[in-house]
Amino acid sequence: MKIEADAVGVRTKRGTALAPVSLTLGDGDLVALTGPAGSGHTVLSLVLAGRLRPTQGQVRLDGSTDQRELAKAVRIVSDAAPFGPDGALPFSVTVAEALQLSGLPANRAAVRGWLVGSGLSDYRNARTDAVPAGQRTALLTRIAAQCPGVKAVVIDAPNGLGKGADAEQCWAALRDITEAGTAIAVHCHDGDAGRLPLAPDSYISLVTADVSAPVEAEGQA
Numbered sequence: 147m148k149i150e151a152d153a154v155g156v157r158t159k160r161g162t163a164l165a166p167v168s169l170t171l172g173d174g175d176l177v178a179l180t181g182p183a184g185s186g187h188t189v190l191s192l193v194l195a196g197r198l199r200p201t202q203g204q205v206r207l208d209g210s211t212d213q214r215e216l217a218k219a220v221r222i223v224s225d226a227a228p229f230g231p232d233g234a235l236p237f238s239v240t241v242a243e244a245l246q247l248s249g250l251p252a253n254r255a256a257v258r259g260w261l262v263g264s265g266l267s268d269y270r271n272a273r274t275d276a277v278p279a280g281q282r283t284a285l286l287t288r289i290a291a292q293c294p295g296v297k298a299v300v301i302d303a304p305n306g307l308g309k310g311a312d313a314e315q316c317w318a319a320l321r322d323i324t325e326a327g328t329a330i331a332v333h334c335h336d337g338d339a340g341r342l343p344l345a346p347d348s349y350i351s352l353v354t355a356d357v358s359a360p361v362e363a364e365g366q367a
Contacts, residue, residue: 147173147208147297147329149194149220154203156189164189166202169350171298171329176321178342179333181352187333188229190352191302194331195220207297221248221290224302225283233275237266237282240274244286248293260285280308280316287320291328298329307332314343 148170155166164186171177171194181187192198193205196216207216224230231240238257245252245260261267264285269277283303290299301307307316321344324330331350334342 147219148206149216149298149329150206151194152203152206154190154193154200154205156186156193156198157201164193164200165353167350167352168203169331171331173297173327173329174324175329175331175348176324176346177329177331178346178349179331179352180349181335182354183335185352185354187352188224188302191222191224191229191300191333194298194300195222197222218295219297221293221296221299222302223283223286223290223299225279226303229302231274231286233273235274236271237261237274237277238270241285241289244289248289248296250289250292260289264288278308278312279303279306280312280314283307284316284319287323287330291323291326296328298331299323301330301332303333306335317343 151167151169153166153168154164155162156164167190169177169179179187179190189198193200196205196213199213204211205216207219222229231243238261241257241260242252245256250256258267261270264281266277266281266285274282283301287299287301290296307313320330320332332346
């Protein structure tokens with residue numbers, strides 16, 4: 147599997163929402179997408195996941211520019227609105243919704259199995275935003291990676307991937323996922339990029355856009 151973004155950018159009537167950026171994701175890659183707030187992190191996530199067409203450049207999946215195939219192959223995991231879970235929901239509900247969206251069994255037994263397997267069973271009835279950020283993101287990423295046909299996951303986590311041991315556990319889990327073959331691109335703010343618990347395979351830098359432009363994303367396939 148190979149995803150190639152060739153100088154992709156997004157402009158709106160209000161200005162540049164994503165300055166041109168190029169990157170390549172292959173099987174098992176773990177890539178950090180760095181840049182300050184306002185540099186188009188979420189916009190790039192939508193472009194890479196086939197949910198927003200760039201106004202410049204193109205994204206290819208194994209040489210094809212078919213937007214529908216790209217949308218089937220790439221999932222977004224986010225920790226914030228409008229694409230992330232509702233923080234007020236019980237975590238068990240958030241996990242069930244993630245399983246349903248990924249086409250996986252989402253009954254009580256299945257949810258319990260995922261929580262126990264991730265060491266998060268104590269958070270079953272807790273608010274989603276009370277679950278440690280890194281461990282929460284790692285579990286949702288594992289689920290997304292198990293979705294039939296998914297080859298890559300883009301993590302858009304403006305609130306970060308936890309601190310200390312929580313962050314270390316998260317990044318270790320992400321590396322385990324990539325070693326199983328799924329590619330992962332993780333958005334990191336500049337202040338976090340130099341303090342990651344482990345070194346990604348590569349870094350891609352985004353530059354500040356000149357507008358915070360609303361975008362319309364298509365639903366995940």
